[in-house]
Amino acid sequence: MLNALPMMPGFRSFRVSAFFLLPLLTAACLAPPPTEKPETQSPPDQPAQPEQQTPPPTEPSTEPGWQTPVIxxxxxxxxxxxxxxxxxxPSRWYSYTVRTTDGSTALEPLTTLDNEVRLTGLVPGKPYAFTVTARTPEGTREATSEASDTVTPFVGSCRTLKQTQPDAATGLHTLTIGGRELQVYCNMNYDGGGWTLVLHSAFTGVVPAHPALTQGIAAxxxxxxxxxxxxxGHRSAPLYVMPLDTWRELADGASTLRFESDATPRLAQLDDVKMAENLGLSGSNTTEVNAALCGQSPGCFLNxxxxxxxxxxxxxxxxxxSVHRNIGWWYEGCHLYHPFMTDTRANFSGFSQDPTTDHWTWWLR
Incomplete structure (x- = not known):
């Protein structure tokens, strides 16, 4: 029990009961200490998202057998x-697919097993660039080349001129052939047109031989x-033979060589014409054309x-x-089967004995 405080003068004395103070002391002892309110913190800044990086170009593979094609x-x-x-x-690639870099509809993707190709049907005057993609047989692996240099096809034959200008007239036209501009004669009417004149014989009899026919190979x-x-367009026109290198440029392996004489307007046609580096002429139906021009002789000029x-x-x-008046020709066993000599007229044409009516004209398309 707590004792009462001494009584001071002037003050009324009073007595405090322990039962009154005990709850107050207990509450004071048990109260939790005051807590400080935490400071409000702003949310941390979000880290910046890294910029999208363009992946570096794929390096051409140098692994043996898998090298990326290079145009x-x-x-x-x-x-x-x-x-x-x-x-x-050797190469482990199976096939190659060629595309235009601009996705041009003028050329569908072309697939080949070879490493070179001739892309036809392109628009003259339009620039093109190409890529080549190599693939495995299963298509599980591939590699694409860088784009080629830009190239622009041109009009280099009466055939292409007819395709690009359907209303082009029969007559002389300036074309780019073998890297140079030349004037050529085009027949735009016969059998759909597009025929380029490559040879015209003014007479089947040339005696003595025309000096131009005896020139050297370079000429x-x-x-x-x-x-x-x-x-x-006249059958009595002077002698004409297209320069053989120009002729070779035109004969691209998909051409037709038409032989015409006065005796018959369409004696024979040589299909899929090719002219080799040595200027040898050939085609897919050479045997039939030989028979038409030379009969059954084994020495025909196309054999x-x-x-x-x-x-x-x-x-x-x-x-x-030298044996035959120094005239240049496609000789086979020194037989003479061409439209420049009278002694071969009957064998070569098989129709006319009159050299004034048996003129020869050859067309290529």
Missing amino acids: TSAVAGDGQVRLRWSREN WRSSGVGQATDYG FAPPFSTTDSDTSGSSCA
């Missing part, structure tokens, strides 16, 4: 482009004989695609040009 050449031509690319030997290649400007022979470049093995 080595893109050469523009007559409404076409010849494309070539690298390929290991045959670069100059030919006569000018297409002199033809004019076995003999090279063109002259006195200064004798490829016949028997000096055939």
Whole structure:
């Protein structure tokens, strides 16, 4: 029990009961200490999102057999482009697909097993660039080349001129052939048009031989004989033979060579024409054309695609040009089957004995 405080003068004394103070002391002892209110903190800044990075270009594979193709050449031509690319030997790639880089509808993706291709049906005057994608047989692995240089096809034949200008008239036209501009004669009417004049014989009899026919191989290649400007569509026009190198540019493996004479307007046609580096002519139906032009003679000028022979470049093995008045021709066994000699007229045409009515004209398309 607590004692009362001493009584001070002037104050009324009173007595405090322990029962009154005990609850107050207990509450004071048991009360929790005051707590400080935490400071309000702002949410931390969100970390900045990293920028999207463009993946680096894929490095060409150097693993043996899997090297990425590299386009080595893109050469523009007559409404076409010849494309070539690298390929290991041996290679584990199975096929190659060529596309235009701009997704042009003028060329559907083309797949080949080779490492070069001729892309036809292109629009003259329009620039193109290409890529080549190599693939495995299962298609589980592939690699695409960088784009080729831009190339622009041009009009280089009467055939392409007819395709791009359907209303083009029969007559002389300036075309780009073999990298140079030339005037050629086009027939735009016969059998759908698009035929390029490559040879015209003014007479089947040339005695003595025309001086131009006895020129050397270099002149045959670069100059030919006569000018297409002199033809004019007349059978009595002067002698004309297109320069053989130009002729070779036109004969791209998908052409037709038509042989015409006065005796018959369509004596024979040689399909899928090709002209080799040695100027040898060949086609898919050579046997039939030989029979039409030369009968059954084994020495016809198209048999076995003999090279063109002259006195200064004798490829016949028997000096055939020298034997036959120094005239350059596709000699096979020194037989004479061409429209420049009277003694071969009957064999070569098989129709007319009159040299004034048996003129020959050859067309390529």
